[in-house]
Amino acid sequence: MVISSILDYAHTLAGRAIDEGGLAVDATVGNGHDTAFLARAVGPSGTVVGFDVQEAALTAARQRLEAEGLEGTVRLVHAGHQTLAHELGGTERGEVDAIMFNLGYLPGGDHTVTTRPETTRQALEAGAKELRHGGVLTVVVYTGHDGGEAEAQAVEAWVSALPQNRFRALSYQFSNWSNDPPRLFAVEKRGDT
Numbered sequence: 588m589v590i591s592s593i594l595d596y597a598h599t600l601a602g603r604a605i606d607e608g609g610l611a612v613d614a615t616v617g618n619g620h621d622t623a624f625l626a627r628a629v630g631p632s633g634t635v636v637g638f639d640v641q642e643a644a645l646t647a648a649r650q651r652l653e654a655e656g657l658e659g660t661v662r663l664v665h666a667g668h669q670t671l672a673h674e675l676g677g678t679e680r681g682e683v684d685a686i687m688f689n690l691g692y693l694p695g696g697d698h699t700v701t702t703r704p705e706t707t708r709q710a711l712e713a714g715a716k717e718l719r720h721g722g723v724l725t726v727v728v729y730t731g732h733d734g735g736e737a738e739a740q741a742v743e744a745w746v747s748a749l750p751q752n753r754f755r756a757l758s759y760q761f762s763n764w765s766n767d768p769p770r771l772f773a774v775e776k777r778g779d780t
């Protein structure tokens with residue numbers, strides 16, 4: 588397949604920004620697919636910090652990481668991603684290679700527990716400060732569930748307002764999907780600022 592899926596393209600972009608031994612953040616751990624990807628990308632000398640508000644998600648993710656021998660690289664935080672700045676030390680040092688958001692609800696879990704526009708926006712704001720120059724932040728948004736459309740609009744508004752001289756931003760979406768196609772936003776902190 589020449590054209591990547593939304594999730595594969597998010598991995599491609601995040602992976603390009605990650606150095607061996609680097610620091611990456613999974614802002615929505617869920618079942619841990621992205622966390623495991625980030626852990627493999629930073630390697631055994633790197634660090635991944637992952638956030639989720641649901642113990643069920645962290646348990647599933649922990650099992651996935653243990654099965655792959657990746658648990659030593661990952662610090663799982665049972666808290667919302669709006670605590671990102673606090674968990675990373677609150678220093679806004681700009682040391683993070685990549686931050687991945689995969690919004691919405693936990694697949695196979697409680698569909699009423701979803702990410703929310705206001706806390707997502709807070710976490711995006713904090714995440715952009717923590718990115719290193721050349722670092723990448725990816726956000727996958729879904730509109731098919733209650734509140735999804737409002738959250739997608741909040742993310743689009745935040746991304747669109749990023750200053751062009753400090754960030755490069757794009758969106759990626761299939762044009763011919765009939766039902767609520769997901770959308771990827773990706774933001775790179777420019778290296779020349």
Ligand SMILES: C[S@@+](CC[C@H](N)C(=O)[O-])C[C@H]1O[C@@H](n2cnc3c(N)ncnc32)[C@H](O)[C@@H]1O
Nearest residue numbers: 615616617618619620621639667668689693702
């Ligand atoms: C679509 S799932 C993430 C999928 C995951 N990245 C994976 O690879 O399996 C969204 C997750 O966001 C979590 N979530 C909801 N509100 C959150 C918040 N404020 N901070 C962090 N995670 C949150 C949900 O509990 C759910 O597990």
